Amino acid sequence: xxxxxxxxxxxxxxxxxxxxxxxxxxxxxxxxxxxxxxxxxxxxxxxxxxxxxxxxxxxxxxxxxxxxxxxxxxxxxxxxxxxxxxxxxxxxxxxxxxxxxxxxxxxxxxxxxxxxxxxxxxxxxxxxxxxx
Amino acid sequence: xxxxxxxxxxxxxxxxxxxxxxxxxxxxxxxxxxxxxxxxxxxxxxxxxxxxxxxxxxxxxxxxxxxxxxxxxxxxxxxxxxxxxxxxxxxxxxxxxxxxxxxxxxxxxxxxxxxxxxxxxxxxxxxxxxxxxx
Numbered sequence: 001x002x003x004x005x006x007x008x009x010x011x012x013x014x015x016x017x018x019x020x021x022x023x024x025x026x027x028x029x030x031x032x033x034x035x036x037x038x039x040x041x042x043x044x045x046x047x048x049x050x051x052x053x054x055x056x057x058x059x060x061x062x063x064x065x066x067x068x069x070x071x072x073x074x075x076x077x078x079x080x081x082x083x084x085x086x087x088x089x090x091x092x093x094x095x096x097x098x099x100x101x102x103x104x105x106x107x108x109x110x111x112x113x114x115x116x117x118x119x120x121x122x123x124x125x126x127x128x129x130x131x132x
Numbered sequence: 133x134x135x136x137x138x139x140x141x142x143x144x145x146x147x148x149x150x151x152x153x154x155x156x157x158x159x160x161x162x163x164x165x166x167x168x169x170x171x172x173x174x175x176x177x178x179x180x181x182x183x184x185x186x187x188x189x190x191x192x193x194x195x196x197x198x199x200x201x202x203x204x205x206x207x208x209x210x211x212x213x214x215x216x217x218x219x220x221x222x223x224x225x226x227x228x229x230x231x232x233x234x235x236x237x238x239x240x241x242x243x244x245x246x247x248x249x250x251x252x253x254x255x256x257x258x259x260x261x262x263x264x265x266x
Binding site for chain 1: 198199221222223225226229230232233241
């Protein structure tokens with residue numbers, strides 16, 4: 001039962017922001033240490049590198065840096081642990097991982113279709129954002 | 133020089149015949165005793181010399197630079213603190229994980245909290261690599 005190894009036996013109850021911060025770093029370290037397993041399970045070696053996955057995980061964590069309530073941080077950590085468990089026990093599939101975590105920023109550079117080769121830089125920047 | 137005299141003192145019972153010519157004696161002692169005491173000699177030498185090898189520091193600097201997206205000419209030396217280079221605490225943890233992957237070591241949480249500068253990280257890496265190979 002691989003998932004029971006990671007699931008939290010006692011619900012998280014951080015007393016202070018510092019304790020929650022420590023828990024976040026522990027979670028991040030756990031996630032980083034399971035990256036080789038993930039790359040092996042889903043055959044991601046051709047798609048991303050380990051350091052890219054690490055920075056993707058870090059950016060996901062960084063999306064919530066504005067949170068100050070330890071209870072909210074606990075809940076976010078719980079959901080993060082649940083997601084990590086699902087990924088590691090192969091409850092997800094390769095396209096889930098690629099679509100949810102690898103793509104989504106600018107898309108994979110090597111997957112640009114040939115139709116995009118001819119478009120101008122102006123249009124590419126225009127599609128990306130309003131300000132360039 | 134202090135290290136060599138220390139070594140000669142330690143190995144004098146083994147090699148009494150070499151006491152006459154100290155300089156040559158030391159060289160011979162080194163060459164003879166390396167197979168048997170290679171580990172101790174190596175660790176002694178490491179402790180006498182500087183704390184971390186420059187290539188380790190260089191590797192750490194390159195990983196830090198890549199992680200923090202610093203330009204090539206920004207100064208990253210052994211004494212630069214991670215916070216001074218613009219890394220927040222999550223960046224520091226990520227850099228430590230990158231170093232773990234690069235050097236194949238495993239850093240404890242307590243030791244990771246004391247890493248403040250590039251030199252600290254390089255020293256810790258050296259220690260862990262030594263422990264792993266010993």
